[in-house]
Amino acid sequence: MSELAVRAEKLDGADELAPLKSRFVLDGAVYLDGNSLGALPAHVPGRVEDVVRRQWGELRIRSWEESGWWTAPERIGDRIAPLVGAAPGQIVVGDSTSVNVFKALVAAVRMADEGRDEILVDATTFPTDGYIAASAARLTGRTLRAVTPAEVPAALGARTAAVLLNHVDYRTGRLHDLPALTAAVHAAGALAVWDLCHSAGALPVGLDEHGVDLAVGCTYKYLNGGPGAPAYLYVRSDLQDRFDSPLPGWNSHADPFGMDPSYAPAPGAPRGRVGTPDILSMLALEAALEVWDGVSVEAVRRKSLALTDFFLECVTACTEPGRVESVTPAAHEERGSQVALRCADAGDVMKRLIDRGVIGDFRHPDVLRFGFTPLYVGFAEVERAARILGEVLG
Numbered sequence: 447m448s449e450l451a452v453r454a455e456k457l458d459g460a461d462e463l464a465p466l467k468s469r470f471v472l473d474g475a476v477y478l479d480g481n482s483l484g485a486l487p488a489h490v491p492g493r494v495e496d497v498v499r500r501q502w503g504e505l506r507i508r509s510w511e512e513s514g515w516w517t518a519p520e521r522i523g524d525r526i527a528p529l530v531g532a533a534p535g536q537i538v539v540g541d542s543t544s545v546n547v548f549k550a551l552v553a554a555v556r557m558a559d560e561g562r563d564e565i566l567v568d569a570t571t572f573p574t575d576g577y578i579a580a581s582a583a584r585l586t587g588r589t590l591r592a593v594t595p596a597e598v599p600a601a602l603g604a605r606t607a608a609v610l611l612n613h614v615d616y617r618t619g620r621l622h623d624l625p626a627l628t629a630a631v632h633a634a635g636a637l638a639v640w641d642l643c644h645s646a647g648a649l650p651v652g653l654d655e656h657g658v659d660l661a662v663g664c665t666y667k668y669l670n671g672g673p674g675a676p677a678y679l680y681v682r683s684d685l686q687d688r689f690d691s692p693l694p695g696w697n698s699h700a701d702p703f704g705m706d707p708s709y710a711p712a713p714g715a716p717r718g719r720v721g722t723p724d725i726l727s728m729l730a731l732e733a734a735l736e737v738w739d740g741v742s743v744e745a746v747r748r749k750s751l752a753l754t755d756f757f758l759e760c761v762t763a764c765t766e767p768g769r770v771e772s773v774t775p776a777a778h779e780e781r782g783s784q785v786a787l788r789c790a791d792a793g794d795v796m797k798r799l800i801d802r803g804v805i806g807d808f809r810h811p812d813v814l815r816f817g818f819t820p821l822y823v824g825f826a827e828v829e830r831a832a833r834i835l836g837e838v839l840g
């Protein structure tokens with residue numbers, strides 16, 4: 447056994463999160479794509495079957511009350527809240543991340559002073575956030591300016607209404623400084639909207655602690671909610687009364703069953719709802735979140751950094767110098783839970799990795815992306831992935 451393989455065994459032996467792996471459905475492959483689609487928790491199919499057969503099939507309409515369907519968006523929001531450092535009553539689950547970016551950004555602009563005519567957006571963002579931000583700017587009569595997170599402090603000013611930022615860059619895995627950037631946005635008198643798609647479930651976020659105004663995130667990556675699982679929207683409690691939704695559907699009405707032709711928004715987190723929640727996905731997510739019971743986000747972060755450190759070390763040991771180059775920062779405070787390697791023929795290399803049971807993904811034009819989900823990825827798998835990468839690269 448190589449020295450790295452011996453160390454991997456020791457690290458696995460000392461890993462307090464290792465027992466959690468047995469709660470997931472996995473096969474012999476090394477699954478490093480949990481930052482795109484989290485693995486299936488083993489108890490979820492049985493729970494979904496109960497929702498379909500008993501709650502829907504037998505109780506039918508009664509389930510809106512008796513099975514807690516109606517209140518699921520807020521209830522599950524409160525289940526996510528501790529994972530992102532939020533007190534209860536500020537998160538509602540529903541719709542996609544794209545839709546929630548729209549709600550959050552338009553609402554943020556509507557909260558800002560009239561005279562502020564500019565929205566800043568992360569120029570390196572996952573494209574959907576940029577597309578939605580452009581539409582939000584057109585609808586609210588503001589100008590959209592794309593700047594990198596590093597350029598944000600200098601770009602802020604009296605014209606800035608709101609800023610849409612990513613906590614972790616989906617391509618490079620770079621972790622941005624949420625506390626400092628939020629403070630800078632506030633110092634300029636603007637509102638900060640954060641996208642947590644690649645951080646929630648992988649590292650501490652501290653929404654309340656850092657005074658974030660609004661945030662969104664998806665649940666099918668590190669939260670393992672399943673393909674297309676509904677996203678979530680956080681609106682800080684003291685801003686909720688001013689949250690003016692651009693999609694004020696009947697589910698967000700103060701009295702939804704009053705069927706009033708005029709709109710009156712609900713108080714609190716339900717104001718972020720739109721229409722009838724997609725119960726099947728939502729309750730699959732609720733079941734999936736049970737794997738977090740008793741798990742500390744700090745422990746997850748410690749393991750995540752240990753996994754990515756070890757992967758980088760193994761890649762260096764297993765590949766010819768210069769064959770791959772990490773575009774993920776080496777500094778812990780700048781690293782999310784993935785490693786992105788720039789590599790010639792990356793698309794072809796990833797196909798060969800997948801053929802050999804190492805599942806990551808390829809991002810155009812030249813990036814191999816490997817996500818590390820601390821709940822079910824171990825150190826021996828990390829060593830194996832790097833070793834196979836070395837073999838594939840020749």
Ligand SMILES: *Cc1c(COP(=O)(O)O)cnc(C)c1O
Pocket residue numbers: 542543544545571572574575612616641643644664677
């Ligand atoms: C994954 C991801 C999304 C996905 O949005 P959907 O509406 O769920 O398709 C959006 N933004 C970021 C930053 C992401 O990483």
